[in-house]
Amino acid sequence: MPTYEPDIAALFHRHSSYVEEMWPESGDADDDTGGATTYPGTARIDLPGQGARIEMSLGEALATRRSVRHFTGDRLGLEPLGALLWASFGVSMREPPSRDEPVERRASPSAGGLYPLELHVLTRNTAGLADGLYHYDPRSHQLEVRHVGSRHDELAAATLQGPVLSAANAVVTVVGVPGRTMAKYGQRGYRFMLLDAGHLAQNLCLAAAALELGALPIGGFYDGRLHRLLELESGELPLYLVGLGLTGLGLTGRRLSTPGLTGPGHTGPWQRAAAEPQP
Numbered sequence: 001m002p003t004y005e006p007d008i009a010a011l012f013h014r015h016s017s018y019v020e021e022m023w024p025e026s027g028d029a030d031d032d033t034g035g036a037t038t039y040p041g042t043a044r045i046d047l048p049g050q051g052a053r054i055e056m057s058l059g060e061a062l063a064t065r066r067s068v069r070h071f072t073g074d075r076l077g078l079e080p081l082g083a084l085l086w087a088s089f090g091v092s093m094r095e096p097p098s099r100d101e102p103v104e105r106r107a108s109p110s111a112g113g114l115y116p117l118e119l120h121v122l123t124r125n126t127a128g129l130a131d132g133l134y135h136y137d138p139r140s141h142q143l144e145v146r147h148v149g150s151r152h153d154e155l156a157a158a159t160l161q162g163p164v165l166s167a168a169n170a171v172v173t174v175v176g177v178p179g180r181t182m183a184k185y186g187q188r189g190y191r192f193m194l195l196d197a198g199h200l201a202q203n204l205c206l207a208a209a210a211l212e213l214g215a216l217p218i219g220g221f222y223d224g225r226l227h228r229l230l231e232l233e234s235g236e237l238p239l240y241l242v243g244l245g246l247t248g249l250g251l252t253g254r255r256l257s258t259p260g261l262t263g264p265g266h267t268g269p270w271q272r273a274a275a276e277p278q279p
Ligand SMILES: Cc1cc2nc3c(=O)[nH]c(=O)nc-3n(C[C@H](O)[C@H](O)[C@H](O)COP(=O)(O)O)c2cc1C
Pocket: 065, 066, 067, 068, 161, 217, 218, 219, 220, 221
């Protein structure tokens, strides 16, 4: 067993605490647009689901959200996956330019609008996507193809609970890039990055509940294994996993509507996507 310095958390908390002299003038202009990683040269897949209307009320989603540990492995449509990514981290507003560039805002809040997070998605049996590893580009609402071929077995070896996510259709890893917030906020920026991750993951969990999909947030993983599995750089840290997928609990997809796809007799976007041949 490794030994741990018991005071390290208290030390970090103290060193990342604000004292009055640090901010002599109140106010902190949130006019940044934040960072975003991209993988130039990789293939890109357009996602549906941008701006999707999720019809379940927030109250009902709050009341029904549970951590789900059983996924059927049945095929998930691309539209609910796109809707989940948009609802958690997609661009939800572009402000008119206040300086040189337009300012973007995402679906979950971020300290200083710096967006120190990236989403990497491992897929399994999702319509329109080969099983593999993808990176979500929120600005274009596209997936960048990073690796083709299932990595769910390696994922099981990287999580403390092993195969609990083996049948999940999509496993989103929230990856932190602490330099983005620490450059502005110092040690406090690390706290902010973790808080951002919680907001984002909660959006994912609630949106999944509202789409009648299962979601399981996981903090118990081997950091080094997950880092290697996702082929991350040294300044990128896996923070949190959220497994998503069909649970077989009477799911129909009727909770998601996209303008132009609704109407009498429409079978719902999930079924439509699921009926498409796999690439
Ligand atoms: C930060 C965090 C880490 C978690 N890590 C795990 C995990 O590693 N494995 C797991 O099965 N559940 C994990 N969970 C899910 C919790 O066990 C679950 O939220 C809790 O039992 C309450 O149940 P509920 O989500 O259905 O309300 C985690 C939840 C949070 C918020």
